[in-house]
Amino acid sequence: MRALTVFPRVLAALLLASLLAACDKAPQFNATDITGADYGAALNLPDASGKSRSIGDFSGKVVAVFFGYTQCPDACPTSLALMADVTNKLGEDGKRLQVILVSVDPERDTPELLGQYVTAFNPGFIAMRGTLAQTKAVAQSFNVFYEKRGDIAGGKYTMDHTAGIYLFDTKGRARLFVRYGETPENLLADIKLLLSGK
Template sequence: MAVLTFLPSRRRALALAAALLAAGVLTGCERGAPGAGGSRASFKGVDITGADYARQLNLNDPDGKARTLAEFKGKLVVVFFGYTQCPDVCPTTMGELAEVKRSLGSDGAKVQGIFVTVDPERDTAELLKAYVANFGPDMLGLRGTPEQTQAAAKEFKVFFSRVPGKTDTSYTIDHTAGSYVFDTQGRVRLFVRYGGGGKALAEDLKTLLAETS
């Protein structure tokens, strides 16, 4: 199942994960890949080829330009939902993707990383733009209104929930920790769990690129 981050206790994490799994919210378990099948390739990540979710993403970039998945056809797209004040999972995931892109050499330009903030109230356009730039000039940050963010998360079956802090602005966010990979035709193909490692992701991206060569 997908990984939930920043839960204050192991007991709460297990209880929340169990509840969400029962409700069908968490994504990425082998049997829980609706519509999967038909793909002959062997992947390290969870093959969700043919899934009836994660089909569209319509949000603005930090410059206010509307962006969609369709504009990236011809590239592999890796989509991750997180927030800029995330202390470990988010920067680790983005840093790992940046390293994978570098390891692919010239093929790295064929991989588009997209970071969708689940915290648009704190992640201003300026902050989001600066954050994704830390991981490479071609990394893209997307944000929307709270309502648009909820809709995007629902489309991707991504869970997120605010955990109150000592002040109104010191909260953290529990969220699904995993990435979605789209092939060069814009079809969702993989759910990559957090912690799988850059080597495994690189191998899966090479496999997908080989489909078009």
């Protein structure tokens, strides 16, 4: 008789344990999970107004960082348009998403030009620009590749560069790498998860 009264308790304990395990499961992101990476620690550059900014300045927000330049013919305007679309679809939560473009072409991207460029997509977007040495250091800290191609001497070159987007959670931790070409729906879902504290 005693064994019969113990069995329901064991069953209840196992059920509770399985429910807790399900609750503790890692969120299912669409982008590549890079949780634990130390990307962003070296990101401390002036914005278009000359104010030095870092990831820590945006506590409480999801931060989207990508590398590009104003004369980019495809990836950069596509990524900015994608982020503008996602920001709009977030509604009020769009205020809790900070988009940052880090220039890989500081020789041609003046602060004024960068500021006008990113805010044309959304007034809340920020551009950062460092010296050549700072740009190299920050790019290396993110494992970002960039290189001039074409008429370098004539100043009519293009820049080959890593085109993905790095997402940081509301506590400033690197969480996701979003590959170029991701759908707005998948990106939106991932950002909502990060905003919810996942």
